Amino acid sequence: MENGNVNITLPDGSVRSFENPVSGAELAADIGPGLAKAALALRIDGEMRDLKTVLTTDTTVEIVTTKEEGDEVLELIRHDAAHVLAEAVKELYPETQVTIGPAIEDGFYYDFAREKPFTPEDLEKIEKRMHDIVDRDESIDREEWDRDDAVKFFRDQGEEYKAEIIASIPADQPIGIYKQGDFQDLCRGPHLPSTKKLGHAFKLMKLAGAYWRGDSNNEMLQRVYGTAWRTEKELKAYLNRLEEAERRDHRKLGREMDLFHMQEEAVGMVFWHPQGWTVYRTLESYIRNKLEKAGYEEVKTPQLVDRKLWEASGHWDKFRENMYTTESEERTFALKPMNCPCHVQIFNQGITSYRDLPLRMAEFGSCHRYEPSGALHGIMRVRGFTQDDAHIFCTEDQIASETEIFCDLLMDIYKDFGFTKVRVKFSDRPDVRAGDDATWNKSEGALKEAVEAAGLEYTMNPGEGAFYGPKLEFVLTDAIGRDWQCGTLQVDFVLPERLNANYIGEDGAKHRPVMLHRAIFGSMERFIGILIEEYAGRFPLWLSPTQVVVATITGDADQYARKVLDACEARGLRAKLDIRNEKINLKVREHSLAKVPALLVAGAREAEESTISVRRLGEKHQKVMGLEEALDALVEEARVPGT
Incomplete structure (x- = not known):
């Protein structure tokens, strides 16, 4: 304030001076009638305030209007x-x-x-x-x-x-x-x-x-x-x-497509039906192939582990209320809520050299966490789930390169499912955490350096890190604009220290590895739920549980339809036969509701000419093709991405 004036600096750097204190509404009116009409509030030195706030000292002010996004x-x-x-x-x-x-x-x-x-x-x-x-x-x-x-x-x-x-x-x-x-x-x-x-x-x-x-x-x-x-x-x-979203609800589509069900006798657990389990196994096979090519080694660890390990890791203290426990022979065991401590046990067997690092250890780990019944939501939020989990044991010098490699892998996989808009959130130290501030300073600094080296933009997500380390959260935007947090990457200096993990360095001395916790789908169940809603049940051909149904118009074509089915199966297509004595319109309607992507319709004419009428899901018209030509096109379309 100079000579009693109040000087207001605006976002464009211009300054307006007033002889007396001025309200935000008066400031907006002084700038122009259009702004006065649109003004909703003030942002004073970055903090949102009432438009009627009286400005008594020199300050920086932004007029907030409905045109502002965010x-x-x-x-x-x-x-x-x-x-x-x-x-x-x-x-x-x-x-x-x-x-x-x-x-x-x-x-x-x-x-x-x-x-x-x-x-x-x-x-x-x-x-x-x-x-x-x-x-x-x-x-x-x-x-x-x-x-x-x-x-x-x-x-x-x-x-x-x-x-x-x-x-x-x-x-x-x-x-x-x-x-x-x-x-x-x-x-x-x-x-x-x-x-x-x-x-x-x-x-x-x-x-x-x-x-x-x-x-x-x-x-x-x-x-x-x-x-x-x-x-x-x-x-x-x-x-x-x-x-x-209601039309795409995975719970409704799961019933219509006969994928899974849930019931009171196993709250928060999934009963996979043959159709749904086919989707699950196809997805698991896809990601397993990707991980093998990326240098991951797959392991399998126990589901029931003595509380001593969970106490040593810090989970018993920080995560106990979410763990299922049981007693046996005067010992307390817990169903694992995550795989990390068990992976450290494998790492600790034998002697690991710096030459063995980075070591990428993957597991489709079956985990259980208590979630309040009111928080459960179909297969999106469950109590029993399988993580596409992996842990990368590496040196501090390898954090940046391993982060970049992982981010490239993750983005490549998301692209295969049509997710091209991915936001990254940086989640830093929570209030309840393990490790001292010096350790957290080091891990947060290392992760920031790594994500910036990977060339990824990110926004801060304060206080939402894991209790043992900061993390990146990868948020997908689906076909109708909703956001889903799926993949994560966490830098952990704490767990290797707590569980006494070591490797022999180039100097011959013992050193602590850094542990990178990472997942791409997050959990198999949740990602499948997201995919059901993303595609509205219309999976791409490679992921569809039943890729082809061969249906007849009349009983005269039954024998030819069986021949077509055999040809489909011989070419590796997941096919079924429908030779029921029902009208073809009924068959089309039922298989469309079940979201079967391709219907091969056979009648007397097709049998005579060795052709097939191809009707694709969502299309009103069918196309008559030679059988081999039709199968060639379907086989090519059904090719799993990356194979």
Whole structure:
């Protein structure tokens, strides 16, 4: 501040000076009427703040508008939508108590305490009232209250839950209260300047139950979920995406295609049917071939291991609540939740020289982890799963080159499945971790150097590393724009130290290897679920469990159809025969529902001319081809990538 002026530096480097303190709204108006109309909030020295914030000192300011892409604006909009939802509920159902209402991925929710359950009809009324509140253009204003005054106010209003939250805040901290119309709510902010700025691109989605503060010993509340976006176009696109996701739901398609099922007697475990197991084995064979060519050696380790090993590795202390255990002969054993400690046991057998490094050890490891039943989701989130796991034991000097080799392999594999958009997240040290800060500094520095050497851009994912080391997370974007975190690479200096792994260096002394934990699919089950939804069940021919069905039009073609089936099987195609006494339209419909990619239709004419009518999944018309020509084309299409 010079000569009493307030100097505001804008993102383009220009500076605007004001004789007196100025609000963000006044700053936007000074820049131009268009910006004043579009302005939602401020970013002051990088921190999002209310547009009405008064600027009293020289500072750097950015005006935030709906045109800005990214999560921060969406979070601001969704947070306001939650407050408007609460206001609407209080107006319509005054006896209801409001509790907590945050923004979440793709939307928002608010938990309410109300004796009478909300109904779908109630949601329609609430949503309509929310639109009314937006149209009222109510000013949203922040006030700071004394903690005890705020507790008394909300208790007097009958808002016991809100009062309980405020009472848990230290008495010397000011309480942020946002007011819009006659509604007040506790909040840190920031918020939009008025309800009108929210717009109408929101929709209430569903009702659910939720315990107060997430504790099953507390009262059950009613949770109302909604979604909110910058524009109605974005909202419509999201709702269309939800419809498409429902159509592609792997649980529904898994039933229709007879791939797998799950049942209460084995919660979170998969019963693979012949069709699904064929997909599984094909995928396993594919990745095994890739790993062999990349210099990996495959191993197999026990599923049940004494707790002593898990204590030594640190998993018992950091991961115990997710482990299944059993007692035998006065010893405690755990089903392995991961393969890493067992791989170190193989590494520790005999003497390893620096000349043997890097050593790439792979396993299709069967693992078990306890997941709360509410978190389970088809084969995407299970309790029993198989990792396409591997550990690379190497020297510190080899971290960068091994990271680059792995990233190239991973990207090549994803490309074979049509995933060309892959984002990389760098997850650093979590709060609960093994190893000292010096070790973490070294491992994080080594991984950053390695990923940069591999030429990969990445974003930070703070605090989400494994307890033993930082990791890269590889996030795929599927056909309808959803993100899936699959592959990982972790740098670990901790486990080799804890489990006393050594190699003999060029100097003849013992040295600790570095351990790179890596996976590409993540788990076989989850990746198959992702593929089912990516392809909407229409697997590429090489991955399809039944590649060809030979179907007859009349019984006169049965013998020829059997000959065609034999020819398919002789050429290595996974084929089935359908000579039922049913109309061909019924057969086509049934095999289309089962997502069979190729239907070879045989009638009397085809039998006479040694041809076949080829009908491909999703196509209305069929093509008559010579049998050998048709088989040649199918065999070529069914070739496994990389073979």
